[in-house]
Amino acid sequence: MTKTNLITGFLGSGKTTSILHLLANKPADEKWAVLVNEFGEVGIDGALLADSGALLKEIPGGCMCCVNGLPMQVGLNTLLRQGKPDRLLIEPTGLGHPKQILDILTAAVYEPWIDLRATLCVLDPRQLLDEKVVLNENFRDQLAAADIIIANKGDRATAESEQALERWWQQYGGARQQVNATQGNIDIALLDQPRSNLAELPTSAAHSHAHPEKKGLAALSLPEHQRWRRSLNSGQGYQSCGWIFDADTTFDTVGILEWARLAPVQRVKAVMRIPEGLVRINRQGADLHIETQSVAPPDSRIELINDADADWNALQTTLLKLRLA
Template structure:
């Protein structure tokens, strides 16, 4: 029997950081698996979660939450065949939780898995903005959770603490609200039973449709191309991601400036630099960077923004800071 937890949370709440912290606490005798879905086509979380001691299956390019989401079922079946002791599922931050929870509790999967507590990772600063609080996914992710993880508490101002307390009083309905920073969730929360049985409304169709290539990405590149770009759109958001080959190296300081100054809401990447690997994670003005000695298999970076953005201008600036630019 495999124990399963769903880790939800809106864009930028810190789900991947939370997963990495949970994986760091994995008992040595247990086998774990991760099923992760991303809104963008490039797939950054898989690179961030690689080599963390768990079997990983990644579903990029939209939402695995649709009722007929075959990628979700295929990925789930592949992982369950390996009989992991625990499976952690991270849906995209733009995904609605109802269909995933319905699938996991269906008769089909009852002999194979036990669904335990669903955790929703929340950045309480988002409670101040109606673009979040009026978003049905944001609301229903919180409504579906057994435990609410108020992440990034070290960044909260008194007004954020007050809004979180008001939300807890009005909507938590006795469910625990745990304040943490850097996703430092105790492993014991995973073993809690699933007690929240409230019926969620049906979410809108959340599958993102891939946008047509534009600008440089629309060119017919030669077979030895060094990079490619992918766009994806849905729910008023657009993602643009780039993947570069294993010989491309970026100039570290200009790359950090590009990440810091890009006029977008979300930046996430794993890139090769002269010093090894640079991991970047930016939500709004919050920027987290991490370096590692070894080099990644390739370089990947993705940005997400509501509305239209000049992707070609961002791309031109990104291409300029490559140290290997022969193609």
């Protein structure tokens, strides 16, 4: 059986960073796999996890549990039967609802395959100060479904966010475990904690998406001779716009960082080719994190998410002007 953990968390909470930390500390003699799902269409998290040493399966463009869970089951079956990993980490989109995923993982058909351990929910406590986030059904249910709450981004905490977390915990925490973390640095031993929170969750009424015609793994690559492509997605009051550029396209370093910093959207994630090699960009609100490496990625990918209409065409026009080649 494969030890399995669901790792949830709302947009920008730090799920991918937490998973990267866990993968960096996995036992050398174990084979791990990650099933990752994104709201957007171009697979940023897959690119971030590509060099982690784990088996990887991506489900872009909405929730893995949509359409009666078929996308998730296909990805799950592929990893379990072909990869035969010792441990599987499942990272749903930040707009994903945990009920359908947990229902699939606990279905009788998977009993011989899956040893379901603790569900971790990664939380940026500052999100508890944002009324729109707090009122989001998926945000509430991600927290409600968790066995362990990871209060992440301790380096960004404020007195107000700490007080908000304390109030939330007094009301909803119960007997569950709370772990404080900075930059997703969590103890790998948490993964072997048992699943203890068996609370029944309602099905989210907001759990729907407007899926574009081009779906699935085809969204993760460019057709031959096509230099770049844009993909859109929307659902639950959020919109996303993503671009993927071919391996011959390089971006101005300062220009792309300023573009990402100033883009009038809530969420920016990118893995871009620059003259120096690679730059990873992760922005949630005003928080901007960048990381560079000398080795260039196979292509450039960028995804924007916002809770209001954005002028994607204007953003695209500026983005295209930053290409050096």
